[in-house]
Amino acid sequence: MKKIVSLLLTATMVLGLAACGNTDEETPETPETPGEEETLTGTGEGYGGEVTVTVTMDGDTITNVVAEGPDETDGVGTPALEQLPEKFVEANSADVDVIAGATVTSRGLIYAMKNALDPDANPWPMVEEEEDPSNVEASDVALGFGISSLGRKGPGADDTETQVWSINEVLASALFDGEGKIIYLNVDQVEVATPNYDGEGMPHLSGWPGQGGYNIDEDHDEKVDGVTEDTEENFIAEVELWKTKRERGDDYKMGISTWSEQMDAYEETFVGMTVEEIEEWFEKYTSDRNGRPLKEGSEDAEDKAKYDALSAEDKEMLADVTTSATMSLNDSHGNIIEAIRKAYENRMGLEITEAEAAGFGVSFMPRIGPGKDDQDVQVYSLNQVFANTLFDEEGRVVAIHVDQLEVASPNYDGAGMPHFSGFPGQGGYNYDEDHDEKVDGKTEDTEENFFSEIESWMTKRERGDDYKMGISTWAEQMDGYEEVFIGKTVEEIEEWFDKYTSDRNGRALKDGSEDAEDKAKYDALSDEEKAMLADVTASATMSLNDAHGDIIKAIRASFENREVINLSVN
Structure with a gap:
């Protein structure tokens, strides 16, 4: 508005002089009164840390900008530090395009300019909306x-x-x-x-x-x-x-x-x-x-x-x-x-009607075992549990899908287990090729074997009907637990786990346990709770948290990582 007022005043003066007509005497020039200079500073978040601008203002005009970002990566963030100041001056505004290849630094500097020009609307530290x-x-x-x-x-x-x-x-x-x-x-x-x-x-x-x-x-x-x-x-x-x-x-x-x-x-x-x-x-x-x-x-x-x-x-x-x-x-x-x-x-x-949020979580677990091969070489494995969960607005599970990747040293004698022999140059590892509990030799210590082992890895669900354990397949047992968890919050799932599974091995309690602590924990339950557990253990007896993997932790992580999606199903 100040610029418009200034232009109107200038136009009025010109019209006034024109109305006076020509004169032989020179009209003295009115000396220009420079605007009052002001220096502003602003801060934003760049790629490596805080970035700052020092802005020189002459009235409402941006006359100079100095940008600093000592922690920005040379050649990546620095082009924004070098090029944006001139753009701010040319635009007389913070509303400029980012510098290609330096997006994060650019956005940080643009915010810093806004923080300098209008700190109330653009506070520092930033308020996350x-x-x-x-x-x-x-x-x-x-x-x-x-x-x-x-x-x-x-x-x-x-x-x-x-x-x-x-x-x-x-x-x-x-x-x-x-x-x-x-x-x-x-x-x-x-x-x-x-x-x-x-x-x-x-x-x-x-x-x-x-x-x-x-x-x-x-x-x-x-x-x-x-x-x-x-x-x-x-x-x-x-x-x-x-x-x-x-x-x-x-x-x-x-x-x-x-x-x-x-x-x-x-x-x-x-x-x-x-x-x-x-x-x-x-x-x-x-x-x-x-x-x-x-x-x-x-x-x-x-x-x-x-x-x-x-x-x-x-x-x-x-x-x-x-x-x-x-x-x-x-x-x-x-x-x-x-x-x-x-x-x-x-x-x-x-089969859902709505979901407020979706979350994904992982838990990692190393395992020593099970046991050793016939040459007394230890079996080891890596276990990763993946939990994909949908929650309602109160944090209750409306849908859940858990999977797991277990990778063992190749001397594990079970068929279908994904293998890892170590990195090339480490000599390979004992290998029970026909799963008869007797080592047949060592895996090849080659790059080709390293790549082929990893590319053939399959999750427990992908292993399907071939991966049986106890009363059914891993996937069927996990389905049984998922059905139990639907309708519960993560806190309620954790409470269910603490109350209804063994403190020794994380398996659902059952009648007739020979372990004294498991028996005492089971006997303390009501008849209704025992009937519920009987329904659960008819389809799921595997552990929810042992050396094979922490399923409960992965579900907790999926809740902590959740994102609002506001899904409604027609």
Whole structure:
């Protein structure tokens, strides 16, 4: 408004002078009165930490902006620090476009400008606004979970020329409507590397105890500090510290933003598509070389040709995607597309009318056993439980789907068990090939065996009818427990577990136990409770928390990780 008033005053003066007519005397120039300069400062959250701006104002005009971000990554965030100040001055506003490739730093600087210009509306520290999710309506809803497992060689070798290896599992939880379109998608990933990987925060595995440990870069300075302890204690400690990429949170940054933020952007793109449409999108809009979305200016000839062939509308869509997500959808880090495909193939129909929130949780458990082989070599296993849960507005479970991945050393004698022989270079592991409780030799200590073992891993549900235990299959027993948990809050599930299962092995209590503590716990129950347990144990007797895996913990994690979806089923 001040600018408009100033223009009106100037126009009035000009009209007044014109009305006076011409004169021989020169009219003295009115000296300009400069505006009062003011310096403002603002703060925002960049990629590496806080970013700040110092704004010089001449009245309502932005005359100069200085941006600082000492913790922003050189070459990634720094272009925003260098280019945005001029844009703020030109626009005389904080409303400018982000710098491509420096999205997070750009957004931080834009917020810092808003904080400087109007701190009441844009306070620092930022006040997180609760999202107002849109209601989702659907019919014939199905819940699916899929996992894709890959071995990876690299990145590179350490300073002693010992190879870095990793295991990558992509976990996809999805809701589909009756036409197979995705109405909700949550993708997470478990990446576990040998401890000579130099990146901070990476979950580690040194192989099985007895394989000698593995080089470790303890302070992440790209120099090996020694070898991890070749003990069962270290094995247990490593696995219990595993986290998914979402659980690693803001500390796990890559490229333009965190892994979670990039995955969120892809999920937003894929909601509303069928799996076939996602696969077509991937084939059309990503590089055949590395699975990343195509971008303008690629120096790779094939990527450039593929991008140039797109329509202007396609290019605009890709520009929107790549401001938030540039990581690969399928490379040696993991096949996200395959995991979504498996979620669809494994989907199960739901008989629900609504759900307030959806959650996904994982628990990790190392296991020593069961027992040893006939050469007195220990059997070990890795156990991961995955819980996909829908909750109502009061936190009660309305639908739940639990699965598990158990991977054992190949001297385990049971048929169908997924195997892991350790990393290449560790000598392989005793192998009971025909499951007769006698070792037949050692697995091949090759890269090919490493990759083939991991790619053949199957969850307990995927193992299907072949995976029988006790009174029925693992899947049938888990179905029995899931039926019990529907209608309960997570707190009530935990209370049910504490009251109705053995403190010794996590199995549902039964009449006639020979264990004194289990018998006393069972006898203290009412007749109604005993009748309920009899119904449960008619279909489910396996443990809900033992060395095979903590199912209760995974369900708790799914509640803590829940997202509001406001789903109503027609």
